[in-house]
Amino acid sequence: MSTTTTVTVTGMTCGHCAASVREEISEIAGVEKVDVDVASGRVDITSAAPLDPAAVGAAVAEAGYRVQ
Numbered sequence: 001m002s003t004t005t006t007v008t009v010t011g012m013t014c015g016h017c018a019a020s021v022r023e024e025i026s027e028i029a030g031v032e033k034v035d036v037d038v039a040s041g042r043v044d045i046t047s048a049a050p051l052d053p054a055a056v057g058a059a060v061a062e063a064g065y066r067v068q
């Protein structure tokens, strides 16, 4: 049974921003799917088990953005 985590990421303004965030979050263990909406900053992450919010924040920071 998968679980979904939704976060809001600030600072993304184009599709390349979204791709960077998606790639970094995809590297977290157990992540199966990452949907990024640039306009709203909404990021929906599907994973095998609940994610550590700190790991999500670190991945987003690695991409150069922030979790609101």
Ligand code: 9UX
Pocket: 012, 013, 014, 015, 016, 017, 018
């Ligand atoms: Mo597009 Mo996003 O040129 O930081 S990558 S604005």
